[in-house]
Amino acid sequence: MKFHTAKNGAGVTLQTLIVAFLFVSLLVVLGGSVQACPCNTVTVPESDPQYNNTDGLQFSRTRQYRQEFESAISAARLYCEKHKNVSHRAIVSDIDETLFDNREFDSASPQFDRSKWMRWVAEERAPVHKLTANFLSWARSQGFAVFLVTTRGEDTRINTIYNLVRDSVAYDGLFMRPAGNKQTHQALKTAFRKQIQEEGFTIVVNLGDQFSDLAGGYADDCEKLPNRMYFHR
């Protein structure tokens, strides 16, 4: 599991460099293999200790946020590059705060308001996080199917598709919360990944900004993007 937490002002000592060199050497000796994240060991905490409703938006504009985002996407791409020959390979990606950037909405509505959220979704104009969009586009060019798994409701399918088209995002499946479904985010998303694998795909990387995007298994590797604006179980 990679949480991609950047450290502010961390000094690099000679000892650190030596340890890093020995570690990299060991990887080379072992064939340069990239370790799979044990996704079936990821759990959803009662709360996210980093979550803070008052400064989550501000954090998203910091260098540390960008570094954590870049680190997660880089790790996802590296893992895919090492697994380009997997049969029926696929990527699963969350949408909100992973692919879509809703900070304009979050800035205007710091306290979540469902009716305002639905109006924002209906505007179909959320921009993408370019790092994620570029990664998904690259993965698709390398033969990975791209499945978007979201707890947005089925009643927003048309709005979501038009927003994706507007942002030129190509994908192969869009899994959304069915009408009346009351499962937790984690349970619903795990069920969708199980369905995808039962259909014959191997989910090589699962990408999301919430622990509930990742917990539950059914992926070889998972990558956690930063989000201190909200927390979903």
Ligand SMILES: [Mg+2]
């Ligand atoms: Mg999300």
